[in-house]
Amino acid sequence: MPKPKRRCDECESLYFSEASQMMSLCPECSHLLYDYPNCQHKFENGSCVNCGWDGxxxxxxxxxxQRHNMSDAELNDELVFLEGRMKKLSRLKEVKALMSEIAPPPLVMVAIGCNWRTLECEGARDGLLDLKVLLNESFVVRGEIPNDLTAKVEHARPYLLSDYLLRGTASERRQIGLILA
Ligand SMILES: [Zn+2]
Ligand SMILES: [Zn+2]
Incomplete structure (x- = not known):
């Protein structure tokens, strides 16, 4: 009898339901995203005979x-790059004002993510930049910065750093670990 299969929400590969501890992720993605033990993949004819993942x-x-495979030096370079990009934001003042409502002064803001939402966003009037910052080594907050100056800079619900580390990916934890080291 064929084993029941499901489609992974993340990579869209089919996988054997019984091979994964998560409802809608294959063993590979649940390992990378949530640190569940991975399958010992054994590929035959384009998919793993143990879990069904097709790669x-x-x-x-x-x-x-990419970040998993980066050395500490490369991760540091990434942080320097993100910091540089954040410092150049034309709306940085507004961002700082917003963030100082979350964390008490003196505000220490480290950029851990700073990316245009899509490739077309840079320079586009309705473009958006997603910023993620570590505040005072205590909170992680995502901000949304519209190019359109009439639209407000906004932030999502702040995470306590401990919650962020608990829910985050191994890669996100590694990035924070490097900042706090
Ligand atoms: Zn998957
Ligand atoms: Zn497998």
Whole structure:
């Protein structure tokens, strides 16, 4: 009898339901995203005989894996790059004002993510930049910065650093670990 299969929400590969501890992620993605034990993959005819994963990768996980494979020096370079990009934001003052409502002074803001939402966003009037910052080594906050100056800079619900580390990916934890080291 064929084993029941499901499709992974992240990589869209089919996988054997019984091989994964998560409802909608294959063993590979649940390992990378949530640190569940991975399958000892054994590929035959384009998919793993143990879990059914076909080797697909989402764009998101491709990016995360890059960070998994980065050395401390490369991770540092990334932080320096993000910091530089954040400092050049034309709306940095507004961002700082917003963030100082979350964390008490003196505000120490470290950029851990600073990316245009899509490739077309840079320079586009309706473009958006996603910023993620570590505040005072205590909170992680995502901010949304519209190019359109009449639209407000906004932030999502702040995470306590401990919650962020608990829910975050191994890659996100590694990035924070390097900042706090
Ligand atoms: Zn998957
Ligand atoms: Zn497998």
């Amino acid at each position: 697909s990768r989402s764009e998101y996980l491709k990016g995360l894996l």
